[in-house]
Amino acid sequence: MNICVIGTGYVGLVTGVIFADLGNEVICVDKLEAKVEQLNRGEMPIYEPGLEELVQRNAEEGRLTFTTDLDGAVRKSEIIYICVGTPPREDGSTDMSQVEGAARGIAAAMDRYKVIVNKSTVPVGTGSFVREVIETNRRRNVDFDVVSNPEFLREGSAIQDALNPDRIVIGAPNQIVALKVLELYAPLERPMIITDVASAELIKYASNAFLAVKISFANSIANICEAVNADVIQVMKGVGQDRRIGPAFLNAGLGYGGSCFPKDSSSLLHTAQSVGYDFPILEATIKTNDEQPKRFIKKIEKELGGFKGKKIALLGLAFKANTDDMRDAKSLDVIAAVLAGDGEIVAFDPIAMENCKKIFPQITYAKSAFDAAEGADAAVVVTEWNEFKQINLEKLKAAMKGSHVFDGRNLYDPEKMRRAGFVYHGIGRTSK
Numbered sequence: 001m002n003i004c005v006i007g008t009g010y011v012g013l014v015t016g017v018i019f020a021d022l023g024n025e026v027i028c029v030d031k032l033e034a035k036v037e038q039l040n041r042g043e044m045p046i047y048e049p050g051l052e053e054l055v056q057r058n059a060e061e062g063r064l065t066f067t068t069d070l071d072g073a074v075r076k077s078e079i080i081y082i083c084v085g086t087p088p089r090e091d092g093s094t095d096m097s098q099v100e101g102a103a104r105g106i107a108a109a110m111d112r113y114k115v116i117v118n119k120s121t122v123p124v125g126t127g128s129f130v131r132e133v134i135e136t137n138r139r140r141n142v143d144f145d146v147v148s149n150p151e152f153l154r155e156g157s158a159i160q161d162a163l164n165p166d167r168i169v170i171g172a173p174n175q176i177v178a179l180k181v182l183e184l185y186a187p188l189e190r191p192m193i194i195t196d197v198a199s200a201e202l203i204k205y206a207s208n209a210f211l212a213v214k215i216s217f218a219n220s221i222a223n224i225c226e227a228v229n230a231d232v233i234q235v236m237k238g239v240g241q242d243r244r245i246g247p248a249f250l251n252a253g254l255g256y257g258g259s260c261f262p263k264d265s266s267s268l269l270h271t272a273q274s275v276g277y278d279f280p281i282l283e284a285t286i287k288t289n290d291e292q293p294k295r296f297i298k299k300i301e302k303e304l305g306g307f308k309g310k311k312i313a314l315l316g317l318a319f320k321a322n323t324d325d326m327r328d329a330k331s332l333d334v335i336a337a338v339l340a341g342d343g344e345i346v347a348f349d350p351i352a353m354e355n356c357k358k359i360f361p362q363i364t365y366a367k368s369a370f371d372a373a374e375g376a377d378a379a380v381v382v383t384e385w386n387e388f389k390q391i392n393l394e395k396l397k398a399a400m401k402g403s404h405v406f407d408g409r410n411l412y413d414p415e416k417m418r419r420a421g422f423v424y425h426g427i428g429r430t431s432k
């Protein structure tokens with residue numbers, strides 16, 4: 001099959017390379033010339049384990065190409081995947097300008113029947129919106145179908161997630177076009193759900209919102225744990241053992257960040273409100289998530305007696321481990337609060353420092369966690385990197401001036417930390 005993928009972010013790159021690896025001819029298009037040049041040199045614009053090798057192999061074998069020429073790519077392809085960004089607007093709704101731009105580009109280039117697939121996370125109704133944009137802007141009277149095929153990959157494990165999805169969701173206007181898209185995924189032998197376009201669009205938002213609810217619920221329980229001296233890890237372990245609940249996404253911490261949960265929960269809330277429904281569960285989930293880093297920062301400030309003149313070793317910057325993505329990373333809240341309180345930040349992250357420098361060039365970036373901890377009054381952990389989980393506690397203690405460790409991801413055992421001489425503060429952990 002000849003496939004065109006529009007957008008070379010996480011989703012476009014992973015979708016493109018996987019379809020190429022399954023034997024299709026894939027052209028990936030991006031409007032950013034520098035990004036396309038970088039990809040053509042075999043360099044990845046993002047950090048994602050396993051991506052570079054897979055892209056290089058498929059490019060060398062001639063199945064995967066990168067271009068800025070949307071016209072040419074659309075003409076050569078039977079199926080066109082829209083994988084562009086859908087960032088949030090100020091009011092929580094979704095900025096659809098990239099999707100509209102892609103649809104206009106497709107409309108101008110279409111020379112025969114095409115299947116247009118929305119893989120971007122888009123509000124319910126986007127299938128009809130894309131159809132309308134193309135109908136209005138097409139130059140020739142050629143037929144086309146619009147399908148929804150949402151993506152469920154996670155950053156940091158994107159290739160594995162895309163190759164082994166729990167389900168493949170295809171929302172199509174008819175069986176024939178559904179089967180055409182389904183055929184692309186047949187070699188993966190994963191469960192398929194075929195439905196209408198609107199339901200498929202909503203499956204994506206409902207899934208992300210439900211996971212966000214789980215996280216905010218665990219964080220709420222953690223906040224109670226702190227007041228009653230119970231341990232949230234033990235509590236959620238006990239809760240998650242119930243097969244009806246499940247253990248995943250019950251880790252209490254600083255709250256969810258990244259490029260998806262915050263914007264997608266706001267977008268779904270906006271959709272609900274636009275049809276006259278308040279969606280109180282989702283509202284509370286978002287509120288809980290907004291408050292979680294604030295509570296943590298307040299706790300640090302109180303324990304240290306303010307940030308003024310204090311040196312904070314910040315361990316981790318990315319919104320989660322195995323990515324260099326800084327979108328909605330909780331480290332940003334911590335940095336902003338410490339700087340606003342006249343404190344000093346020395347940060348270390350295995351791979352996200354370059355991206356953080358673009359946002360906070362004024363803080364100090366260290367060569368290692370120990371380098372960051374040198375002479376620090378407190379260490380604050382915000383990203384669940386393995387190298388922080390396995391850190392040599394003695395060495396960390398010896399490097400620091402103070403003994404406070406604020407663990408925003410519950411990486412450590414409180415008892416072990418106390419034995420190592422730290423004053424340990426987790427999220428929802430026992431104090432004795």
Ligand SMILES: NC(=O)c1ccc[n+]([C@@H]2O[C@H](COP(=O)([O-])OP(=O)(O)OC[C@H]3O[C@@H](n4cnc5c(N)ncnc54)[C@H](O)[C@@H]3O)[C@@H](O)[C@H]2O)c1
Nearest residue numbers: 007008009010011030031084085086098101102120121151
């Ligand atoms: N990042 C994730 O983990 C993830 C997972 C599942 C779903 N999603 C959804 O997938 C979509 C893409 O996310 P992402 O993180 O890959 O996006 P991104 O913002 O990192 O990348 C989007 C790319 O599209 C390009 N683009 C925009 N308009 C274009 C046009 N008209 N022609 C050519 N290129 C164009 C941009 O230049 C950019 O390189 C979003 O809707 C997101 O919500 C993301």
Ligand SMILES: O=c1ccn([C@@H]2O[C@H](COP(=O)(O)OP(=O)(O)O[C@H]3O[C@H](CO)[C@@H](O)[C@H](O)[C@H]3O)[C@@H](O)[C@H]2O)c(=O)[nH]1
Nearest residue numbers: 151152153154155249250251253255256257258260319320
């Ligand atoms: O128990 C948990 C699990 C996650 N998180 C946080 O939640 C955020 C999101 O984590 P994760 O879901 O692993 O990362 P994403 O790459 O943002 O992936 C989510 O968002 C994608 C974009 O829509 C979806 O495709 C994925 O299925 C969905 O998991 C991060 O800040 C995590 O630290 C917690 O606080 N507690």
